[in-house]
Amino acid sequence: MKSMIHTNETNNSRSFSKKVIILVVAILAFVNVFAQNQHSFEVTVIGKGKPVLLIPGYSCSGDVWKETVAHLKNKYELHVITIAGFGGVKPIENEEILKTVHNDIIQYVNDKKLKKPMIIGHSLGAFMTLWLQSSQPKMFGKSICVDGLPFVSAVGKPEITAEITKNNPQFNKQAVIKNFESLPSEGYVKNMTKAMLYQVNDSVRAKQIAEWSFKSDRKTLGSTIVEMSTTDLRQEISKIEAPILILASLWGTKEASEKEYGIQYVQLKNKTIKVAEAKHFIMYDQPEWFYNEIDLFLNSKS
Helix, strand or coil: CHHHHHHHHHHHHHHHHHHHHHHHHHHHHHHHHHHHCCCCEEEEEECCCEEEEEECCCCCCHHHHHHHHHHHCCCEEEEEEEECCCCCCCCCCCCCHHHHHHHHHHHHHHHCCCCCCEEEEECHHHHHHHHHHHHCCCCCCCEEEECCCCCHHHCCCCCCCHHHHHCCHHHCHHHHHHHHHCCCCCCHHHHHHHHHCCCCCCHHHHHHHHHHHHHCCHHHHHHHHHHHHCCCCCCHHHHCCCCEEEEECCECEHHHHHHHHHHHCCCCCCEEEEECCCCCCHHHHCHHHHHHHHHHHHHCCC
16 A cells, blocks of 8 residues: 555656646747847738738838738738837847848848748838848849938938948937937927928828837937948948849939939849939829839739
8 A cells, every 4th residue: 555655656747747847848938939039120911822922111010011011912921020129129239230121131031931921121221121131132022212322421422431420420329329318208209200201292191100219219219310320331232142132212303313322223233223203202102103013013023
């Protein structure tokens, strides 16, 4: 009897230990998955087909692509990104936010086993598209840059270098962040809406963009604008292998836009530059032209 009790106790002990081990393994697995899912951006996946990453511009939510998603979702699997700290998404604590976003997108593509995903990026998103394409030329398929440049600080000043901008007090990151943090909340959306009317024709759209900016983390706004302004990809883009469609806004005249974009993108081999009769938010100002151009490009076999 004593032996039987001892045996039962031993079995119960082993069973309990086994359950504890299983529980610990499950918890560790959960923590591991949870950690892997922590990115410097949020993603919404919509549709089926070839994968396309959609990266919004400065301060914008991924909702900036809402109409574009509706247009493309029946043909493509769309991974709509919102960068941390923009449009109400929780910010990350990192000194190099855009570099973190860049690295996390690469990790995301690997984790999801996306095969040659294409990219559509607007403004800062276009800059990120060029960065991803130049650092990982074998990873991504053809991509579209919507009114974005490899080095925004060199507009009209091609002699400017990243080193010069980094040494310019105007681009001191802490000072820029402090300026953003000191902006009063009262009247922010109203004043930003006025500013956005230089970037988009429709006042309703301008207000929506202003509201995304208001919801954005001020530190992220300051940090990312400095990071982009002090990063020069003009030589790096020579490494890009995939075809790139560049959709430019109107800078006074079509000829002026073509000239500036031609200078900035001179090192990019496989490119097509087209100028829209539109302000910065081309997909809002000229949606039919925009959809036609992206359809022709994405559907082409080149």
